[in-house]
Amino acid sequence: MSETSARNLPVVEGAAFTGTHVPLIERYRERLPFAPGDPLVSLQEGSTPLLRAPLISEMVGARVRLKLEGANPTGSFKDRGMTCAVSAAVRDGARAVICASTGNTAASAAAYAARAGITCAVIVPEGKIAQGKLAQTLIHGARVIALQGNFDQALTLVRELTDTHPIVLVNSVNEFRIEGQKTAAFEIQEALEGELDALCIPVGNAGNITSYWRGFTEVGMAPRMFGFQAEGAMPLVLGHPVEHPETVASAIRIGNPVRWEDAMAAARDSRGSIRMVTDSEILAAFRLLASKEGMFCEPASAASVAGLLKYGAEGAEQVVCVLTGRGLKDPETAIAHNDGRVIPCPVELEAIEEAVLGDGS
Numbered sequence: 624m625s626e627t628s629a630r631n632l633p634v635v636e637g638a639a640f641t642g643t644h645v646p647l648i649e650r651y652r653e654r655l656p657f658a659p660g661d662p663l664v665s666l667q668e669g670s671t672p673l674l675r676a677p678l679i680s681e682m683v684g685a686r687v688r689l690k691l692e693g694a695n696p697t698g699s700f701k702d703r704g705m706t707c708a709v710s711a712a713v714r715d716g717a718r719a720v721i722c723a724s725t726g727n728t729a730a731s732a733a734a735y736a737a738r739a740g741i742t743c744a745v746i747v748p749e750g751k752i753a754q755g756k757l758a759q760t761l762i763h764g765a766r767v768i769a770l771q772g773n774f775d776q777a778l779t780l781v782r783e784l785t786d787t788h789p790i791v792l793v794n795s796v797n798e799f800r801i802e803g804q805k806t807a808a809f810e811i812q813e814a815l816e817g818e819l820d821a822l823c824i825p826v827g828n829a830g831n832i833t834s835y836w837r838g839f840t841e842v843g844m845a846p847r848m849f850g851f852q853a854e855g856a857m858p859l860v861l862g863h864p865v866e867h868p869e870t871v872a873s874a875i876r877i878g879n880p881v882r883w884e885d886a887m888a889a890a891r892d893s894r895g896s897i898r899m900v901t902d903s904e905i906l907a908a909f910r911l912l913a914s915k916e917g918m919f920c921e922p923a924s925a926a927s928v929a930g931l932l933k934y935g936a937e938g939a940e941q942v943v944c945v946l947t948g949r950g951l952k953d954p955e956t957a958i959a960h961n962d963g964r965v966i967p968c969p970v971e972l973e974a975i976e977e978a979v980l981g982d983g984s
């Protein structure tokens with residue numbers, strides 16, 4: 624292995640870990656492009672829960688489970704791909720990584736680069752990234768550039784930049800990202816012993832639906848892939864790029880997905896589809912998940928459940944909805960869109976009594 628600039632090369636000994644709590648690359652090494660002894664940059668990602676959703680199951684007449692990708696170290700599925708992309712970058716001697724991001728790729732890249740001791744730059748659409756994601760990216764020490772444009776423009780520019788500079792691009796054009804993310808399908812296969820009829824998943828840049836389909840294919844499964852885009856950002860539904868994508872679900876506010884062909888192939892080959900949900904359907908599912916299933920996810924994640932509720936299970940008995948990211952990422956949206964309110968109260972027992980037990984008027 625060549626000398627690298629990485630501060631620490633955390634070569635992980637598999638034997639030091641037990642059970643499923645191992646770095647993702649250790650757990651699935653035989654199916655990933657890494658050899659024993661390769662440096663691994665890991666935050667112990669993956670091995671996320673698969674939670675039953677009793678109410679949603681009843682609503683759609685199927686056994687519905689939620690794949691809780693918000694349980695990953697930085698709070699989204701991006702960590703599965705990032706451990707692979709950054710480990711490979713370090714193995715190849717890279718000193719810096721870069722990405723365009725609606726937020727979660729930035730947060731994940733920043734964390735893994737910090738762990739590896741290499742530099743990270745992120746280009747985000749100005750004013751369009753959720754506060755939690757921005758906080759993460761900054762505290763991990765990445766250089767944050769706010770582009771006066773949208774995600775698609777940011778991605779075009781970083782692709783040009785990495786063509787002429789020795790900086791590794793860690794967007795989902797990076798094959799290691801897709802490879803890492805396919806491991807979620809392996810986990811579902813193990814948990815359900817291969818019994819799955821449909822997977823519901825939000826679609827933005829379309830890397831994740833591509834990854835799941837690849838993963839399922841590799842383990843001999845073929846659930847129907849139901850991808851969902853937001854009404855104001857649904858290029859795959861329309862069949863042409865959207866110049867000014869707009870949706871409350873900022874993680875899927877993308878008008879020209881890089882994995883366009885792969886996503887369409889996944890939908891076609893699995894007898895699934897890519898369909899549309901509105902922002903109000905996304906927000907209704909977002910509130911339902913939190914208030915009735917106890918699960919606070921990002922608005923973009925709720926698109927999977929919104930789509931299932933809208934179009935139904937279509938005869939599927941076993942369904943998994945991928946909850947791609949954690950709700951705390953985007954506190955503004957949660958505060959702006961809920962049925963509750965904060966009740967002000969003076970320091971008096973009677974007032975507290977009324978506030979706690981009264982009819983709320």
Ligand SMILES: *Cc1c(COP(=O)(O)O)cnc(C)c1O
Binds near residue numbers: 728832
């Ligand atoms: C990145 C992301 C998506 C979209 O995934 P793609 O691979 O871009 O289709 C959905 N939800 C969340 C929370 C994300 O971070």
